Amino acid sequence: MNDILTAENVSRRFSPHVTLGDRIAGLFGAKLDRRPVMAVTDVTLSVQRGATLGLVGESGCGKSTLGRMLAGILEPSEGMTRLNGAAPMQAGRKTTTRIQTVFQDPFASLNPRRRVGDTITEGPITHGLITRSAADSFAAVWLTKVGLDPAYVSRFPHQFSGGQRQRIAIARALAMQPEVLICDEPVASLDVSIQAQILNLFLDLRREFGLTTIFISHDLSVVRHVSDRVAVMYLGRIVEIADANSLYSMPQHPYTQALLDSIPKLSIDGNIGVTFQPIRGELPSPLSPPSGCAFHPRCARATELCRGERPRLKANGMNGLVACHFG
Amino acid sequence: MKPALLQVRDLCTHFETRTGTIKAVDGVSFTLERGEILGLVGESGSGKSVTGFSLIGLLDPPGRISGGSITFQGQELVGLPQADMRKLRGKRIAMIFQDPAATLNPVLTIGQQMMMAVQAHGGMGQGAALALAERSLTRVGIPDAATRLKAYPHEFSGGMRQRVAIAIALLHGPELIIADEPTTALDVSIQAQILAEMKTLSQESGTALIWISHDLAIVSSLADRVIVLYLGRVMEFGLVADVLRAPLHPYTRGLLDSLPAMADPGQKLRQIPGSTPSPLHVPPGCPFAPRCGHADDRCRSDPPPVGDHLHGAFCHYPLAGST
Numbered sequence: 001m002n003d004i005l006t007a008e009n010v011s012r013r014f015s016p017h018v019t020l021g022d023r024i025a026g027l028f029g030a031k032l033d034r035r036p037v038m039a040v041t042d043v044t045l046s047v048q049r050g051a052t053l054g055l056v057g058e059s060g061c062g063k064s065t066l067g068r069m070l071a072g073i074l075e076p077s078e079g080m081t082r083l084n085g086a087a088p089m090q091a092g093r094k095t096t097t098r099i100q101t102v103f104q105d106p107f108a109s110l111n112p113r114r115r116v117g118d119t120i121t122e123g124p125i126t127h128g129l130i131t132r133s134a135a136d137s138f139a140a141v142w143l144t145k146v147g148l149d150p151a152y153v154s155r156f157p158h159q160f161s162g163g164q165r166q167r168i169a170i171a172r173a174l175a176m177q178p179e180v181l182i183c184d185e186p187v188a189s190l191d192v193s194i195q196a197q198i199l200n201l202f203l204d205l206r207r208e209f210g211l212t213t214i215f216i217s218h219d220l221s222v223v224r225h226v227s228d229r230v231a232v233m234y235l236g237r238i239v240e241i242a243d244a245n246s247l248y249s250m251p252q253h254p255y256t257q258a259l260l261d262s263i264p265k266l267s268i269d270g271n272i273g274v275t276f277q278p279i280r281g282e283l284p285s286p287l288s289p290p291s292g293c294a295f296h297p298r299c300a301r302a303t304e305l306c307r308g309e310r311p312r313l314k315a316n317g318m319n320g321l322v323a324c325h326f327g
Numbered sequence: 328m329k330p331a332l333l334q335v336r337d338l339c340t341h342f343e344t345r346t347g348t349i350k351a352v353d354g355v356s357f358t359l360e361r362g363e364i365l366g367l368v369g370e371s372g373s374g375k376s377v378t379g380f381s382l383i384g385l386l387d388p389p390g391r392i393s394g395g396s397i398t399f400q401g402q403e404l405v406g407l408p409q410a411d412m413r414k415l416r417g418k419r420i421a422m423i424f425q426d427p428a429a430t431l432n433p434v435l436t437i438g439q440q441m442m443m444a445v446q447a448h449g450g451m452g453q454g455a456a457l458a459l460a461e462r463s464l465t466r467v468g469i470p471d472a473a474t475r476l477k478a479y480p481h482e483f484s485g486g487m488r489q490r491v492a493i494a495i496a497l498l499h500g501p502e503l504i505i506a507d508e509p510t511t512a513l514d515v516s517i518q519a520q521i522l523a524e525m526k527t528l529s530q531e532s533g534t535a536l537i538w539i540s541h542d543l544a545i546v547s548s549l550a551d552r553v554i555v556l557y558l559g560r561v562m563e564f565g566l567v568a569d570v571l572r573a574p575l576h577p578y579t580r581g582l583l584d585s586l587p588a589m590a591d592p593g594q595k596l597r598q599i600p601g602s603t604p605s606p607l608h609v610p611p612g613c614p615f616a617p618r619c620g621h622a623d624d625r626c627r628s629d630p631p632p633v634g635d636h637l638h639g640a641f642c643h644y645p646l647a648g649s650t
Contacts, residue, residue, distance in 0.1 A: 058514035161602050191370035191541065196585035196598040203595060218515065225587035225596075244592060262519035264544040266571065266588055278519040282484050 003046040004212050005070060005099075005180055010079035012040040012065050037286050039065040041236040042079070044313075047180075047229075052206070052213040054227030054244065056220055056259075060286055061233040064184055067216045071101045071182040083180065097127050100173035104185035106165030110157040116143075116168050117153030123176045142171040147201060163194035167201065174205060181206075182214045187222060199225065220263055224248050232256045235286055235294040238313060242320025252322040255279075255295045293325070301326055330401050332502060332535050333359040333382070339394035340374070340381045349606045351377040351390065353559040361502065362533040364526075366546030366567065368582075369556035372603055375539045378556070379505045382537070383422050384412040400502070418448045421496035425508040427488035431480040437464075437491055438476030444495050463494040468524055486517035493525070500532065507539045522549055543582060547571055555579050558606060558614040565638030575640035578615045613642065621646075 015036040026032045040062040047053045055063040068074035070081050072088030072095070080087055088096045103109040110119055117139035124130045130138050140150035146167040157165055166186060173181060186202070187195040203226065206213060217223050223230055224244055231241040232253065240253040251257045258279040281298045284290055292310050296302035305325050313321045340352040352374040359365050369375045380386050382397060384404065397404040399420065404412070416422075424430045432440055441460035445451055451459070457476070464472035467490040480488055489509055496504050506525070510518040526549060529536050540546050546553055546567065553570050555563045555578065563576040574580045583589060584597035601618045604610060613631045616622040621644045631641045 058516060163602055191603070192543075192582055192585045193370060193599040194602060196587075196596040199587065200595050200598055203593070220515075221586070221588040225590065225592050227592075259515060262515045264519075264522065264542070264548040266544040266547050266583070266586060278523050279516040282486060282517070283514065 002048045004049040005081070005083055005214075006046040007043055007066070007070060007081045008079050010040060010043050010066070010069055010076040010081060011038065012062075012069060012074065013038055013077040033287075035287050038236050038289070039286065040069070040076075043238055044079075045231060045238065045241065047212055047214065049179075049212055050210050051228045052215055052226055054223035054230040055214060055216045055233060056218065056223050056230060057233035058218060058259075058283060060235070060283060062236040063216045063233050066233070067101075067182050067184050067214055070180075070214055071099050072096060073101070097123070097176050098178050099180040099182060100176050100178040101182045101184065102166070102169050102173050102186045104188050106162055106169050106189070107157075109169055110165055110172075112157050115154045115156060116160070119157075119168065120172050120175050123172070127176070129175075129177065138175070142175050143168075145174070145205070146171045147197075161194075163190055163197060166190065166198055170198075170201065170205070174209065177209075178211070180212045180214070182216070184216045185218070186215075188217065188219070195222070202226065220248075220260065232259065235284065235289050237294065237323065238321075239295065239324070240320065240322045241313075242316070242318065242322075246318050246320060250318070252316050252318075252320065253295075253324050254299045254301055254326075258298075293323070330398070331358040332361045332363075332400060334398040335382070335395070336398075337395035338378065338381060338392065338397060340377050340386065340390060341393045342390045344389060347607045350559050350609060351606065352381060353609075354395070355554075355556070355559070355561055356395075357554055357561075357564065359503070359535050359537065361535055362529065363552065364529055364536040364538060364550045366550035366553040367537060367539045367556060368541065368543055368546050368553055370541060370582075370603060372558065372606055373556040374559035375541075375556050376507050377559075379422065379507050379537065379539050383416055383420055383505055384409075385416075385422070414448070417444060417501075418499040419501050420503045420505065421499070421501040423489075423492050423496050423504065423506040423509045425511055427485065427492045427509075427512070428480070430492055431488060433480055436477055436479055437483075441476070441495055441498065444498050448499060459498060460494075463498050464491070466497060466528070467491075467494045468520070469494070484517075486513050486521065489513060489517075489521060490524075493521075493528075497528070497532075497534075501534060503535045503537070504529075505537045505539070508541070510545065511540075511542075518545075525549070543571070543586070544588070555582070558603065558609050560614055561641060562615065563638075563640040563642075569638040575638070575645040576615075576642050577619045577621050577644075577646060579640070580646055581618075 013036045016034055022032060043066055057063045069076050075089055075092055083096055083099060088099055120139045120142050121135040125132055125135060136153060139153045143150045143152055148164060148167055187198050190198060215223060215226050227244045230244050230247045231238050234255050240256045251260055262279060279298050290297050292308050293306045296306040311323045311325045313323045316322045336356050338352055338355045342349040342351055355378055367375045367378060381392055392405050438460060442456050445456040445459055460476060461472045469475055469490055510521050538550055550567050553567050554561055557578050562578045563570060581599040590596050599618055610617055612628045613626045616626040626643050631643045633639045633641050
């Protein structure tokens with residue numbers, strides 16, 4: 001098997017934290033909402049060594065929660081994730097350094113009081129990859145690799161722009177020599193011109209280190225650009241997973257189709273001022289997901305069957321899986 | 328001939344700070360006709376939002392308009408007393424902001440807030456004002472408007488809150504709406520709904536719209552004309568179709584090439600080198616020169632002239648213009 005990272009029937013439930021104040025309020029008759037939220041439900045997937053899987057979906061679809069479970073920093077409520085066949089997490093603690101993560105906001109993910117050199121070398125020193133005496137030259141090498149001046153090792157994060165900070169976050173993750181890199185919206189907070197620079201850097205480094213990556217984003221065009229396979233999530237479940245090319249050219253699930261139709265397109269060759277084909281309605285609350293297929297209240301093709309029975313993910317005959325009664 | 332709805336000439340908005348003067352908007356000019364949709368596009372720090380705030384007189388100190396003129400239906404807005412500006416704002420010029428969670432008052436019902444907006448411009452009784460609020464909510468696609476008027480902002484989703492903000496902007500049937508990234512905080516499916524509705528509203532009511540966005544794709548599908556800003560200066564302007572199909576300015580070209588949609592999947596994107604300089608140290612000459620592949624000494628010293636009047640670029644060496 002060439003699958004390096006797998007998830008088997010993973011689910012993640014978040015129960016509301018009931019404080020003492022809530023309980024007292026409850027005694028006086030206040031309504032307490034103790035319904036748990038299913039952020040991710042029954043997701044099974046595998047990623048081949050060296051491949052990039054894109055995870056797309058709108059807010060609240062569970063893509064970040066799934067990413068955190070794959071990264072081994074959040075424990076699944078049910079099911080398990082595996083890296084090379086072994087659990088990346090035991091008893092609530094991450095047990096591997098072979099998976100690293102790059103987060104969305106480089107302003108929040110870097111410690112403002114540490115010099116960036118220390119930020120990059122902390123992990124490798126702790127895990128014995130380098131010695132303390134080699135730290136400075138190690139940090140300088142990594143800054144160079146991500147396109148920054150090696151003289152910046154003793155600077156603080158506030159002395160860098162957003163794009164430069166994201167480069168530092170990438171250097172910190174890769175300095176641990178991971179096999180798998182999980183990127184959670186790594187370019188969402190960057191300007192277009194800087195986004196292009198970071199995506200190019202990402203493509204270069206992925207090739208150089210033979211990384212397996214999970215790329216989480218709400219931006220479908222960014223995901224298409226970097227991914228081999230793409231999984232579309234809706235209300236905690238994968239509704240479609242397929243090769244990037246076929247998913248974008250022949251989307252099978254009505255939600256995938258609608259999502260692709262919703263993106264404003266840069267219509268250089270004619271069709272300027274195209275009208276949108278918006279999806280009707282709103283995202284339902286994950287507290288009370290619709291019966292049957294979760295997308296049925298917004299789907300133009302929904303029937304009685306869709307309202308009553310949840311479609312299972314099944315092969316669509318094109319090397320992909322789709323969860324639709326009509327897919 | 329009737330004067331243009333809005334004429335902005337050489338607008339300069341500067342912020343005096345302890346470390347120096349930030350020229351957030353530096354010599355921006357454009358005109359806007361009735362019912363027209365104008366896209367203001369730029370990256371962070373380009374001055375697109377400050378331009379919007381300058382037009383509606385909502386600049387916070389130390390920001391102030393230090394030069395130029397804004398003529399709205401023949402009336403000069405620069406230097407207009409606050410009291411007169413207040414009569415215009417919300418009635419004839421309205422604004423929609425990026426974050427609907429921050430623009431609505433969380434402790435007042437939607438109805439109360441809409442009533443305040445109606446009665447701020449006087450002359451309407453309670454009943455008539457409520458009826459107007461209800462009609463406005465219905466117009467932006469909020470079902471069961473009469474009941475929803477009694478709800479608080481937290482009872483609405485992000486998309487619905489932005490609809491409420493749009494409904495408030497529409498209350499007095501303004502001639503101009505300034506929309507500052509109103510869909511940035513929304514999911515794509517909701518964004519598509521709002522864009523489609525704004526387009527219809529603008530067509531039906533003849534309201535002119537200034538749409539501020541960092542996203543060229545949104546502007547291309549919504550606007551008639553576009554202005555590309557960089558470091559407070561206009562780089563390029565023209566009809567959306569002209570600017571996107573045949574950009575004249577290397578910066579516009581670079582922005583388009585940076586989009587993943589413009590490259591084959593997995594291939595390197597053509598990136599703009601470097602990053603936006605600090606607004607405290609705007610390069611002399613063309614502000615884009617340090618990042619531009621076509622720049623020479625002239626670009627680094629002389630501010631570039633403007634080209635053609637319908638579609639032009641502030642560039643010494645405009646591109647031949649093909650995609």
